[in-house]
Each structure stands twice: as C-alpha cells, then as structure tokens.
Amino acid sequence: MSSIAKPKILTQKTERNALGLTRLDYEGGMSTLCAGCGHDSITAAIVQAFFEMALPPHRAVKLSGIGCSSKTTAYFVSQAHGFNAVHGRMPAVAAGANAAHKDLTYIGVSGDGDSLSIGLGQLCHAIRRNVHMLYVLENNGVYGLTKGQFSASSDRGSKSKYGVPNQEGPIDSISLALALGCSFVARSFSGDKEQLVPLVMAGLKHRGFAFIDVLSPCVTFNDHEGSTKSYTFIRKSRHEVTAAGFVPIQPEIAATYAPGSVQSVTMHDGTTMYLRKVAEGYDPTNRAGALGYLREHADRGEVPTGLLYINENDPDLHERERTAATPLRDLPFESLCPGGEALDRMMDEYL
C-alpha cells in the first residue's frame, strides 16, 4: 500500500490504452512538492485513472485554487488546459467553465484550507448546484504552502509541528457534503492507490458533483507524532466501507464475489459500477443511513473510507437549466443574436 510504487499493471510505461496512448501521455510537469508529499500520490492515482479510462487528454479541464495541493493540476495531463484560480475560488470558476461547455471532463483539485476555510461557501454552493465535475480535496489538516498553520479540518487536540494542540473543532467535509445533498461522496487515502484509483474513475464517470476527500499527509508540517493526519495515524484509524471496483471489475469478475457482497450502481452513461461492500450491510445509496453510520464510527474514532454515498439521478446544472445540446460557447452568433427585425418590432413596444 505504498504511496510510490505503482500497481503492476502499469509498470510498463509503454502499455497502451484504448486510445493507443501510454501512461506518459497523461503525466504532467515535474512536481515541485516535498519528497513524500501525499499529494504526489494522488496525482499518480489521477494519472492512472485517466489512463485506464482512456480519456482524450485535451478534452479534460483541470482547475484548482492556491496551495500545495492546488499546484498538482500542473503535474498531470499536460495536454489539457489547466487553471490555477485564486485561493478558495476554484468552484465558481469551474461552474462558469462548465456552464460554457457541458461536454468536457472537469477535474478540480483543492486543499483543506482552500476548500474548508476561505473557499467553504463556494464549495457548498457548487455542491448545491451539482456542477458536473470531480472535486478532489487533498486533505492534510494543515496549510502546507504557508508553512503549517492549522486548517479547518484539523482535529481538536491534534498537535502542530511545534506541539501546540488545536483548539477548534474540525469541519468534516464528508458530513458537510452529505448534509448538503452532494450526489457523490467518497473518502480515501493518498497511500491506498488500490482504493483511490477506482474512486477517481467512478467520480469522473459520475454525472454531477463528485466529491472525494483524500487524506493526504503533509510530510513537512503534519506527519508527526500527535497529528491525526499523519501516515501512521491514518493507517490505523481508517476503516473501509465500500471498495469501488470500477472499470476493472466486469460482471463476471463481480460474480466471483460472495453473493450480497457486491452492489451494482448504474452510472448515468449506462455503464455499471460494481461496489464491493466491505462493511456489513452498508448501503451507499441511502443518505440518512450513511450519515448515521459515519457519525457512529467517527465517534469510535474510525474514519470510514470508500464510496460513501452516490445518487446518479440528481439533475446537474445543465439539466436544471435546460441548456441546449450544443455547448454554449460553440453556438454560432446567428443563433444568439435576434437580429434587426426583432429589435425593430420590439422597439414599438417602447414607443
């Protein structure tokens, strides 16, 4: 479960996907993050997910705010347009971009400071609008780029690098997303690519706002004894609820699982996702249930991971707004400008 080693299937860089592209075609610029930073593992997982799904690189759109985590959009799929917005304001930029072109693949990367402090309002409202995008919150419980202040996801009592315990209670992005009716809610760990890659793939497939909170240790400022976001602490506190086996798991594979241990979810595009249920009787399509279950385990100090909730039937921004089939930005002028006669007729109403 190392955060560096890549699953066997991908050791051959030369392997080609359905588009005939190699893994290299999905990589980006050289990372400038600290060696061992959890964020780099998430980047690797995203690259792998894109490769496995054989997405055309130039049809992807990468957005982020400001922070170490937000820098990572430059480290994957360099053939896609990327946008580092201002701190905490990526959701609005994503909503605007998505409004203008509904048919691209949107992935937003943010941090806990970017998303839960300065950007909290925007994140909540993007969830509310069900903007069609994958939103990855790289959660390290600290402000990395500004050198280690507590973030809104730092647990009460968690110790800073200098031993000071945090006084504030944490904002749990998962309960928040669920409370706001988010249509896809997952949590994972940067160190567990086996779980993360399929979740990213599922999130990219999801029609609507797919939220994944990935615990991603900051080795420089928040990986010490006493921190609840360190590699060690996370490894022992996490507890897997569901494992989203996505593309890899085909019906026949699914069939190999004990009956009842696999739940299939039909994605909006018709494809099926198979969820391997790890926790007894956890149903990721029941929001109320999920909430209760999570709080229970949270109280036990456990951090449930996996696909926690999914609802494929919540209309996204475009369905709600009933936008035309052609992306707005591609509509010809003639179809937008009513023209001279129309104006003339209209003027008569103002005589």
Added chain:
Amino acid sequence: MSSIAKPKILTQKTERNALGLTRLDYEGGMSTLCAGCGHDSITAAIVQAFFEMALPPHRAVKLSGIGCSSKTTAYFVSQAHGFNAVHGRMPAVAAGANAAHKDLTYIGVSGDGDSLSIGLGQLCHAIRRNVHMLYVLENNGVYGLTKGQFSASSDRGSKSKYGVPNQEGPIDSISLALALGCSFVARSFSGDKEQLVPLVMAGLKHRGFAFIDVLSPCVTFNDHEGSTKSYTFIRKSRHEVTAAGFVPIQPEIAATYAPGSVQSVTMHDGTTMYLRKVAEGYDPTNRAGALGYLREHADRGEVPTGLLYINENDPDLHERERTAATPLRDLPFESLCPGGEALDRMMDEYL
C-alpha cells in the same frame, strides 16, 4: 398562535421586571418592514425575552448584516449599541466584538440570504469557534430586500411569486449546524411566540454559539400558494419536538408534568432549563440521534421545531483562548505594554 397578539402576561405595558424596567424599555425604533412580515413577530419575541430575563439593555450588543431581517436590530432594545455590518459578514464582526469584550450579551440577527448565501462561510466558522452569542436566522426562503429572488433555503420546487419553481436543493441550516458541531441548535416559527420566546431566552443563556433558525414568512414575496415558506405551509408542516420552558418553568412546575416528559438541562451559569419533550423519546443532548431523527422527519416532509440539540460543555472562544477575566478592551495600558526595560533586554538578543 397569532404573530401579533402578545401573551396575556404582557398586555400591561406598565408591568415591571426585576430591574424595574417596562417592556417599553426593551423596544426599539418603529419598524419599516411590510405589515405582516414574520420578522416583526420575531422582534416582538426578542423584546419579550429580554424583558422577562430582565437583562440590562445597555449591556446588550445587537449585530446584523444586510436585508429586511438584518434591519430589525434597530427595532428592539434601542438602549443597546447596534451594528449593521455589510451583507453576510456579521459573524466576523460579532467574533471580533466578542473577543474584545466577553461579558456582554451578544445577539445577531440575519436572513437566509445573508447567512446561507454570501455569509455561509462566516456562519459556519462562527459556529466552529463557538462564539458566545445568540444567532437568529430569520428564514423566509427568499431575498426580501432585493425583491423576491430565491435564497439558498428555498426548497426545490418551491414556486416564486411569479410561479417559477426553484431548481436548486435547499441548504438546511439545521443539519448544517449539527454537522458543524454547533453547541445549541433550535428551530422555530415567527408565528409561534409561545415556543419562540423561551427558545430566545434559552439561547441568550447558552454559553457558546446558540443558533435559532426561525421560519419567518415574507408576506410580500413568499407567502403565496406553492411556496414552502408561506404561513399556511409552515403551519401544517411543522412538528414540535421539544418545548423549552425556560424561566417560567420552575422545578415545582416541571414536577407537574408526566414523569419522563420533562428533561432538565443545567445551563453554564448554574440555572436549570426544563425541556418539555413533545415528541416521544427525543433526546436533544444526543447529536447523532438528533441528526437521524431530523432527516427521517424531513423525508416525511415534516419540519421539526423546538430545541433540537444542546451541549453546555463545549468551551467557547474565550475558554479556548484562555483570555483574562477582565474584558480585553478594559485592560489598562500598563498591563499590556512590556515597557522600556523589557525592550532593552530584548534588544540584546538581536545584537
């Protein structure tokens, strides 16, 4: 249960409270809101609560943002300082004021636009800091002052004055507050003063952030057929969970209730609050339980009201920050400025 008529006990304006003050001493400027606006009823309830608790008017601090609701701070306790901040930013101003003086009674009034749209981030973080104040969200599901746009609390499908159904899902301030670990969460209705007045009193007594979401119909823009925030709709959908009988209910009175139907909560200042449980086995001190209960009933289209959750043991901002007993703003210069010798000694460290 009219929103205008005042409980008998108060019909005599001349009645005096423990401080020898009359109800008049707690009133404010003449309201400029629309006749019948729910907000005016809430103002009346606040006046009554202040009167009954015999709070010294000049020791109160009134804060608000911008909106019809936010205007109401000018309509009660005119002998207290008031502050209309900018739109959606009252929580920060309140936190700053409270930080500077811990011993005054802080009451913030806001609207659903002010609190759940532009001000969402600040509200959530004020809750997180557990700023000692009563926060009243006058919830009418609409932007009143800007003439009737949907707000973030408008329910999906709820119709605008012009018949357009709302597309977005609502942000339920109650689930949000609970998810954020708010230490006092209540919901009421502007038209039910019997329930509202004690809740306001309890909120004022609560040590920490007391959040009350009060459904408060906008008669001008959101009181029509098809709106889920109209007087009629609220009257039929609400469902009382607990009734906070505060000062009025003394032990002996409490005793008159059927055993088990009254729960006592000891407030931080030692006084006891007696809660009459209206709903079978609802326990307002169990957060997980509350969440589940609320969602269940919400799914049934019911709006639970009353004191939904309370935790008197969550340290507030000052306890967390361990501030001195004397309010910061009253500390003498000498106790703040280290003086010349100290500086001189310190300079040697920088030689």
Added chain:
Amino acid sequence: MSGNGRPARSKASEEEVPNRVNDFAFKIATVNGTGSASANGLILKVIYRMGIPVSGKNVFPSNIQGLPTWYEVRVNKSGHVARMPRFDLIVAMNPSTYSQDVSAVESGGWILYDDSWPLSKSLIRPDVTYIGVPLARICVEKFAGARARILMKNIAYVGALAALIGMDKEIIKQQLEETFSHKKAMLDSNFKALALGYDYAREHFAPLPIQLEQVEPDGEYIMMDGNTAAALGCVYAGATVGAWYPITPATSLMDNFSDLCKRFRTEPDGTRRYVFLQAEDELAAAGMVIGAGWMGARAFTSTAGPGIDLMSEFIGLAYYAEIPGVFFDIQRTGPSTGMPTRTQQGDLLSIAYASHGDTMHIALFPSSPEECFYLSVQAFDLAERFQTPVFVVSDLDIGMNDWRTPRLRWDSAYRWDRGKVFREAELAQIKTFARYLDVDGDGIAARTLPGVSAKGAYFTRGSGHDKYGRYTEDEDGYQEVVDRLVKKLETARAVLPGPVIERKAGTVAGLVCLGSSELACREAIDILAERGHPVDLMRLRAFPFSAEVDAFLRQHEIVFVVDQNRDGQLRTLLVNDTSVEKAKLRSVRHYSGTPLSADHVLKGVLPVLEPISDDAAGTDVSEPSRLPA
C-alpha cells in the same frame, strides 16, 4: 388666483401667471408599495405619448413597503429633461411628508392634496395655491374593499392631474386599455377612478397655467430604462452566460436579460441557449464570468459598488491571466452600503485601477439607455479582443429610470469580434503554442480554448508567468509580460469609443463629463451660451483616454470637469491618464444622491465665468477639497 394661502375653491383665473406650455416640473409624493408607482409610470408614458419631451425620476426608499417615495416629472419642449429640482406643482399624497413637500414647491406654484381631511394651519404657505381634491373620500364612496380604494386613489389623482395640466384623456385610456387588455374588471374601475378625479377637478378648478399640449410625436424616440437596454445589448452581443448576485440597482439588468432570453433564446421545448446563474455572492459571480470567458463563452455580470469590492481579487486575476469578461457597475451612492436607492458616480477610481498591484482596466461610460445598448455590445467585443475585463459603468439614474431615448437600431451586418483565438487551423501553422507571446507588436497574444486541441493546451495562472505561459519567478520573464500588458492597453486606448465633442464659436472654456451627467451639462451649456459664455462640451465614453481627449484638454484654458462624486474622481483620472496639467481642470461636483441638474453645473461654473460669485458656489469649483490649497 390669489396666493393668500387659503385653499383655492373659486375657479383659478389664468391672468396672473402667463401660460407655460410644455415647460414645467412637478413632483408626486406618495407611500411605496401602494400602487402609486404604476400610476406615476402611467403619467410619464401619457405625456411621452403626447409627443412632449419628458423625464421621470423615481426617488424611492431602500425598503419594500410603507415609506415615503417621490416621483419627479419634468416636461421641456426643447428637450432639456435632466432633473429639475424646482417644482411648479406638488401632488402631495403622503401626509407624513406634507411639510417637506409643501416647502418644496416654487413660490407661485401649486399643491394638489387630498382634502378628505383638512390641512393643518402650519402647512399653509401664503405664496402658493392649494388645490384640494377629496380623493380618499371619493374612492371610499365609489369603491369597495380597502385594496381597491388604495389603488384607485392613485388613478384618481392621475385624473385630477389630467384635468389640471391637460394630460390627454384619450391617451390615458389607450394606455389603460393596453395594460388591462385581459382584465376587464380592473380596466373598468380604472376608468371610473380616472373619471372621478378628472371630473371633480374640472368642476372645481380651472386648468392651471402650466399646460401640456400635444405635439407631433417623434417616432425616432422610445421610452426605456438603461438596464433594459443594457440587457438587450448583452443578448444582441451573443452573451450566453450571465452570473450575478442580486443588488440594487443592478438587479433589473439581470431580470431583463433572463426575460429577453426566455423570449429570444428558448426553444418551444424549453431548451435554452443561455445560462442564468444566481451566484452565492459577487466573488462567485465574478469567478463564473471568468471561468466562462476562459472557456470561450461571452459572459457578464451586473453589480454595484459593494460587488466591485468583492470582485476585485478576481478582476486582478482576469487582468493578469488575460481573460475576457464584461462587468456592469450600476453605481449607487457610496461609500459602503451608502444609499442603495440613490445615484452617484463614485466608483470611477475603484474601477479604473481595481485590484492590488499594477492594474488598469477598460471602462465604458454610457450616458443614456440608447448608449447602454450600443456600448454593452462593444464591451463584449473589446473584452475578447483585448482579453481583459471590460467595465460598463452606468448608474441608478440611467439604469432604473425611464428615459426618452433614440430608438435602438441594429446593423444586421454586424458580427462579433472574438479576438485572437487559435483553433486547430492556426495551431497547425505554428511549431509550438506560446500563450503570452506578442507576435505582431500590438501587445495582444493569441489564446486557445480548452477542449480544442492538445497542441494549444496551456496552464492559466494568476501567479508569475513568462511569455510562454510557464510559471516563473524570474525578473525578466515576469517583467516582459507585465510590460506587454501596458502596451496592450495602449493599443486599446486608440480604438476605444472616442469622446463626443461639441464645439461652439469663440469658446475659452471646455466642459468635460460622462454618463448620466450629459443632459444637465448640455442644458447648462445652453444657458451659459444665452448668458454669453460659449463653452465646448466633451463627453467621455471610455477609459483609458484617447489622444483626442488629451487634445481637447490642451486646447482649452479652463476646463470644467463635472463629477457626480465628492472627490472629483473623473478629474483625478484625467490628471493621471492625460498629459494635461491639473491646474486648469476645475472640479464641479454634485454628490447628494440625486441626479445632476443644470443648476448644479451652473452653480459650479458661473462663479468662474462671472466672477461676482457667492462663496458657497465658489467652494464647489475649487479642486476637490482634500487637495491642499
């Protein structure tokens, strides 16, 4: 009729005051939320339909119901319809403001009031004539139900006014028929109320010396507010993404956009060729505009001063990352929340240099609803051509009041200017794409749109970047880009809408203004000409300023700069952005929240041109008083 102050019951006689036809002003005082707004709109429309130049200024409170509100109407045969603060007639329908309304009428003027109840002695002025019409009483007698009685009282005073100042009854009826074409019952009671007021006034009073007379209506004009016209501009420019957060007085622009889109951009099956996003706040609205603009759609937002503050971080990003977007600022009285329902031109400086660091933005200044239309269309072309935020700076007076404005026309040959956008074809021509490379020296680099081609992919950021779009902290790499931004705006300076200049013979002085100040300035200039002071006018339409603006300033010894703000912000911009020395720029300022009137301008200009001035006026032309003498 004697100005003895006793309510005039006898037929008023015309002798004393010479007839004044199509040249007077009156004010209607009512309570908001009582239906008076539509009655006042009716009056304006009727006078307008009589072919007479007219304007109506709505002076309303920042609340929803129950507070005093005023409607000021001015008719002027020679087309001077700027605000006229001197009223010949007051229609005093709100007892709570009687005293201030009574004192607001000119000596020799008239007060039309509801004498269902007697007027208190203290309100009697000897120099004005009182016209009492028992409107309430009449309505109570003739109509059933509180609501009907309140509403109809408004129509009744329209009737009385019609009789007194000669509003054409037929046209009133036409108007009502158009409005209530589908509401027979309403129409009837409106007719009834109209007649009641009209007949009572006819019976008890002679028409006043201030009279309306129908003239050949000029089909070249329409009656429209600026926010409607601006919204039309957005639709015609092909804007597809409108993102905003409600705020007075910017809201009606977005309401209109969405209505127009329902009409022109919606299929029978309901699918739409636009998206209308009500954001959670102005920061988000700006972010949505930038996201959509970056993606290649024409996007805009509409806001007021407080929104500009909140958008300023994003505005800086759009400036530096070079992303197009159109920002409407419908100015209201600041600072802070200020007076949301009053007008001002107080955001000029904030907009010109919005956001921290070195920035400068293109701003357009419409002076009428007509121009709101044309300049919004241009704003989108400029934003995409120069890949930068473009501001359309309007105000509450233009935006929310109905103006008599030239009929809008559309050149069907027009096609939008998307600026330098490399699609596959262009990309095929080059070896590698460099986002911020200026190949042809105009300071503008070509951009690409997401989703088109891997070759055109680049990374957009508000952090340091070089001309290839790469992240940089290098001195030269950074400076090269910010220096080009200056060059880009220099290119823009030359192509932005130029000033509108009107010269007279033998002038020494010039007068500069922008936006809603135009009408009052023109009127003032005419009056000055009559008094023997020919003054040239320059109305600015864009910032940064062109060489032509510079030349005009240099050509005049004295230049009056008219600002609807306290600090002389336009003057400041002229000093910063032209070669002219400031000494000759005399500041004329009005900033109390009401629209500018010729009186305000003259008060500032006359003391200089006719030096026997009273000091009060004198102070107004000093440099903004914060400058040391």
Added chain:
Amino acid sequence: MSGNGRPARSKASEEEVPNRVNDFAFKIATVNGTGSASANGLILKVIYRMGIPVSGKNVFPSNIQGLPTWYEVRVNKSGHVARMPRFDLIVAMNPSTYSQDVSAVESGGWILYDDSWPLSKSLIRPDVTYIGVPLARICVEKFAGARARILMKNIAYVGALAALIGMDKEIIKQQLEETFSHKKAMLDSNFKALALGYDYAREHFAPLPIQLEQVEPDGEYIMMDGNTAAALGCVYAGATVGAWYPITPATSLMDNFSDLCKRFRTEPDGTRRYVFLQAEDELAAAGMVIGAGWMGARAFTSTAGPGIDLMSEFIGLAYYAEIPGVFFDIQRTGPSTGMPTRTQQGDLLSIAYASHGDTMHIALFPSSPEECFYLSVQAFDLAERFQTPVFVVSDLDIGMNDWRTPRLRWDSAYRWDRGKVFREAELAQIKTFARYLDVDGDGIAARTLPGVSAKGAYFTRGSGHDKYGRYTEDEDGYQEVVDRLVKKLETARAVLPGPVIERKAGTVAGLVCLGSSELACREAIDILAERGHPVDLMRLRAFPFSAEVDAFLRQHEIVFVVDQNRDGQLRTLLVNDTSVEKAKLRSVRHYSGTPLSADHVLKGVLPVLEPISDDAAGTDVSEPSRLPA
C-alpha cells in the same frame, strides 16, 4: 591569479586585484529545504557581529522544498547595504542553476563550487576564477547518514567561505554555541564540518582580495526583520486582538505577535491578555478587526495584496462608519497572486482609495525594521484618534529580510491616545449623544463604546446616516457627514508623521521615495554627489501628504519619484494629493520583484542629469508609459 578559467588550484596571488576590505557582495545558490537557510543566516550574523555593515537578501521560491534559492550578502564599510546586484563571488551549491549562477558573477570575480564532481566545460568563463572544494565528498567521508551529510555540507561551505573572505572563526563558533547550547552532538558535528571546509580552503587557496576585517561593533544597531519589529510595535501599542489569515509575506508578523504575547502577555497559569484569531479568510479577519475596534480594543491584521482586495468592502465600512483598525500590508509582487516571494510597492493606489465610492485612507510607510516598530505604535494612536482604518505599508524586503537597524528604544512616559471616547463622565455633561456631530471643528466626532451606558447607545451602519447617527436618505443629512470625513482627513494630514528631508547645497533636483527604497536612494544620492550632482532627498512617511511635502515638490525644478512598481503609483498619489504639477515629477521605476538597488535609481536619474544617455535608461524616466506622450 589568471582568469584563464581553469579551476584555480595554485595559491591565488593578491597582486592583480587590490585588496577590497569590507566592501563587496556575494551570492549563495542552494536548494530550499536543505538547511542552507540557517547556514546563510549564520554567515550574516557573523559578519554583523564583526561590526561590519551588512545586509542579506533571501531570494526564495514559492514552494516548500527542492527548488533553487539564493542568498545575497553585501558588506559595505560606509553603511550602504541596499541590494547590490553585482556579485564578486558566487557560492554555487546548486548544480541545477550553475549556468545562471556562473554568468551572474562580475568579470574578475570568483566562483566557489563543489568539485566532488567535475564542472562541465560549458560552464567555464575565462574571466572568472573557480574555487573547487569537494564539499559533498568530504561530508560523505566524515559524516554518517544522508540527512547529516546534507546539513553539514552547508556548514562546510561556511567554513570554506570563512577561510576565503576572512570571516572570524571564533565568532562563528560563538554563534554555533549559542544556537546549539543544548544540543551537544549537533554542536560537535557543526564544529567538525566548519573545520573541514575551513581547513581545505586554507590549504588549497590563498584568501581572496575581498576580505572582511573586524571593526568596533556599534552597539546602537541590531539585526532584525521588519515583521518582528512591527509585531513588537503592536504589543507595545497595547493591541489585544490580532486577526489574520495566513499569507506570505505577512505571516511572520502574526507569528511574532503570538510569540511575543506568549512571552509578555501570558500569566503563569496560561491566561492571556490578548486574543489571536486565525480567521477563515481575509474578509473575516477584517470583520474581526472592525468588530473589536468598534468594541474599543486595539485590533489589527496583517496581510498582502490579495488580502487587501478581499478586505476592501469592510475597509469602506470602517471608513464610513468611522471605526478604528490597523491594517498591515506586507507588499509582494503583483498583480493577482503574482510572485508571493518577491517584493514590490504595488499596492499604494489600492490602499489610498480602497473600497468603492468616495474614500481615502491614512497610510504609513516604514522604511526599515526600526520604523516598522515606531510607526505601528503610531498607527494605533492615529486609528483611534481619527476613528478610521490606518494602513502600515511595508513590503517583503523589509518584512522578511534581516536588516541592520538602530536599536529600538521605548519612552516609558508614552501613553496611548484613545481619541475622543465619551464615557459616563462625558455623557453626563451632554443632553443627548449624537455620534457623528463635530463640535470642535476638527472633523472628529466623539464615539461611545458598547456596554458602558444607555445614554451613549447608537446604531452603527454603513448605510446612509446623518450627524446624529440616524438612518437617512436625505441629501443634506448624508452630505454633511461625508463632507466632514474630508475635513477629518485634512486634520490628519497635518499631524501624520512628516517626510524625512535631507538637503544638500546648490541642488536643483529632488528625489522622493518611501519605504524600502530609502537605502538604495541614499546610496545613489551619494554617488550622484560624487559625480557633481547634489540632489535633495525626501522620504515620505505618510499619506495623505503634508504641506511640507507639497513645499518640497514646489521648491525643485526636477523631482525624481522612485517607485517599486510598474505604473508609478507614488507619483500618481503625489499628483493627486499635492498642488504640484506633474510635468516635473520624473518617474523612476523598478518592479521586477527584486529589492531596489542604487543601480536602478541611477539608471533612471543619470540620463536626465547627464543627458548623454543610452535610450534604454532613458525610457525609465519617462512618465509611466501608459500616459500618452
């Protein structure tokens, strides 16, 4: 020694270059996050302890670990320690930047590099001397463990440097002892590494002609950064509420404040006489400052450009509602996110007129850590006296670099100025309290604090209010208050910290600067004097500008205005806020992100004073290029 480019192995001989004592500059190139920062700090401290005027500029990347970072050290016996961009020696420890580092050294200079690996031919310059020390190899041999080897390599180059330029070994040891007093093992390996580098260099190379020589240390100076000094100022001023949101380069000010409060404001039992609030963003931080200021505490925040944007709505509220608060802007390179770890003076305009509508704010401009201390104390007095936001405008260079600055002193007689605050006593004197009434004509009205007395209760709002604090939409009621605000700032203008002026005999030209530009300007002025161009200096300390500032500008035919920004923002402020005509204000600008150097100033000034100028330089003194010629 021959500049044949072959790595110098033979003992270098002094003949060729005359000895240069205590007057040279060198640069150390390393990788961030490898411990070089402390080694570099050690070097600076040691040179400083030798009594030699010295400065160190940290040029670091906006990331946490693994990218190139530089440390520039300048020693100058006559105290000119502004940045010196011409380097005599480069300590090249980062192979990834070898080529740019090699080219950065002056001809005839030296390059100290790690020759554990051979240097590629392409890096050989014939005109410089290469000094190879096998630091990595030595450390690998002598130390165990990757971490120790990396860390000790830094100390080893300190040792080599000591040998080459004569850093006092004893002082180095003292320093290390102070640092590692409790870490014996660390101390030993540091000593060991130091010796290794030192001995190797001593053995293989003669000391370089650039030498350090101990002088009598001047006890009047300390070595401190501006953010530490500013934080001290906040503590000494009695500030009790610090609210902020982390942002480079403003963070260390708050870190220092909290450390100082732990030290000076915390009881043994842990209770605190302060509150330190990490807000969720800058909007909230500003709101907290305003809430606390309104409540009567001294409150402040520290931020950078992007934060100023986000705070601007609140700043307008504080201006109009008249609430005290202190705002530190530690400027960094803009626009937008820009270069967060580079310096600039790009926020001057944004701050002077922050927020929409008519506003104007008091700003103070510290030019050194010393002044960061004194001016922050004053800032709190001014904020409370004038009941308005006061900005302390610093920058990354002052804020984050260690400066040699005069020892801070405290006048124990000082007491804070709380301004006009009516408590019960004063309220007893008056009939009713009117919040915005100016009784004594200075434009300042008395305020009351919440919780004190019912009689003093009033309603604070950013919406229209009259002098009694009542809500108003009335023309006069509104205008009276905003006019008083102008008067209030006029009063302030006269009492703000005045300019620091230094006159020479027979000067024609003056030079104006502020903040971190001072040192470079002084050096430039000395050089100009030597070249026969006496120039007067005026360093501004506050905005708005005083009559004295005005006079200085009027007294000089040519005035050079030095700006560390692209658009000449200080020049713009001078034009707007003084009576001087702009023609004579020649703009000298540097804005590439590095601290200003005398070279930059001379490049701008000389072409004017010695007209045989090269064009490149010429452009720099034109007016900011966005002004049409």
